[in-house]
Amino acid sequence: MTMLLVQGSYQVLNFQPDGDTVAFKPTNPKAFDELDGCPVKLDSKNIVRLRLEAIDALETHYSRTGPAVHQPLEFAHKAAEELLSFLGFTGVRHNGETVTAATPKEAPGFILTQGADKFGRCVALIGAGAPPAADGTQVNVDVALLRTTANHHMLATGLAYPTFYKKFLPELRAEMAAVAQQARTSGLGLWPSDVTTAPDGAVITGLPSLTGDVVILPKLFRRLVDHFNLVEPSLNGFPTFLAGGGDELVIEPAGTPELSLKPLVEIVNGGTAVRMTTSPEDIVFTEG
Known part of the structure; x- marks a missing residue:
């Protein structure tokens, strides 16, 4: 290119x-x-x-x-x-x-x-x-x-x-x-601490969890902070919030289009944690 x-x-x-x-x-x-x-x-x-x-x-x-x-x-x-x-x-x-x-x-x-x-x-x-x-x-x-x-x-x-x-x-x-x-x-840098796609997810009890505890994809962090600031400081309704966020993307290698992050995110552990179901390198966003 x-x-x-x-x-x-x-x-x-x-x-x-x-x-x-x-x-x-x-x-x-x-x-x-x-x-x-x-x-x-x-x-x-x-x-x-x-x-x-x-x-x-x-x-x-x-x-x-x-x-x-x-x-x-x-x-x-x-x-x-x-x-x-x-x-x-x-x-x-x-x-x-x-x-x-x-x-x-x-x-x-x-x-x-x-x-x-x-x-x-x-x-x-x-x-x-x-x-x-x-x-x-x-x-x-x-x-x-x-x-x-x-x-x-x-x-x-x-x-x-x-x-x-x-x-x-x-x-x-x-x-x-x-x-x-x-x-x-190889376990370099932040990867041993990353919980973006961990089966048990990132446990979120409020904003302090995001700022001091969990290591996750920054885009997911930003969407969580926006949800806390604009809606409520819990995971309640977070998937609905994502649905309106406009993060248009494609999941590779299949080239599956999505209109938001919602299909790639799930709330787990009885509503106490969040995780992504797709690795960051398999996502191609349309806009920043």
């Missing part, structure tokens, strides 16, 4: 990077004009927020429907640390989730993108150091190039979940799925 290569530098000071988002300042901000679809949102300093393609790390500050909440911070912070280390940062210090110091102050790199999500975040494969082609050119992204990216690295270390969208080429999805499965089999 071809993606636009944009050269620039990663920015961390006074930002809140996590395991799948980081700020980036393009060398040429007009490079994004070549993209179709939702426009990439740049701030007044021409800095854009990147969302890493095909992965999802545990949340450090989710606040779409209420006060900011997080998933278990052990793995959320490990993911953020691993990403910044891959990009070349050392000596990173924080005030809460905000970076207050790092060496260097910015790190050179490049991104490969097809465009932005509905929030204006640039969805990208991201690389450190010198780019493989000229700034602003279309690059054929194959498996070999994919393996050099932070996206691939985060799955290989077991510190992020595979989370795929339909624009991402099946050949590249297959590679990312394989490396995630290998990390799971």
Whole structure:
């Protein structure tokens, strides 16, 4: 698949990077004009927020429907640390989730993108150091190039979940799925603690269960938090809430279409726990 290569530098000071988002300042901000679809949102300093393609790390500050909440911070912070280390940062210090110091102050790199999500975040494969082609050119992204990216690295270390969208080429999805499965089999990173598809499910007794106890797919976490904030702080009615959520998707390899997450989620253990019936790498979402 071809993606636009944009050269620039990663920015961390006074930002809140996590395991799948980081700020980036393009060398040429007009490079994004070549993209179709939702426009990439740049701030007044021409800095854009990147969302890493095909992965999802545990949340450090989710606040779409209420006060900011997080998933278990052990793995959320490990993911953020691993990403910044891959990009070349050392000596990173924080005030809460905000970076207050790092060496260097910015790190050179490049991104490969097809465009932005509905929030204006640039969805990208991201690389450190010198780019493989000229700034602003279309690059054929194959498996070999994919393996050099932070996206691939985060799955290989077991510190992020595979989370795929339909624009991402099946050949590249297959590679990312394989490396995630290998990390799971090897017991790396968060996988020994993951209960997303565990037979007994993730026991949920309220919001503290989500923020401090259970390690689950971040998208499921976000939907649970939204349900708690907008409906009620229990699993009662959660499947009905999902049915109205509009998470259009396809289940692979059969290519079975679904209009929500509801068919993939079940309440177990007498209504005290929730689990997904499909592994994350077998789900392809239509939109983020």
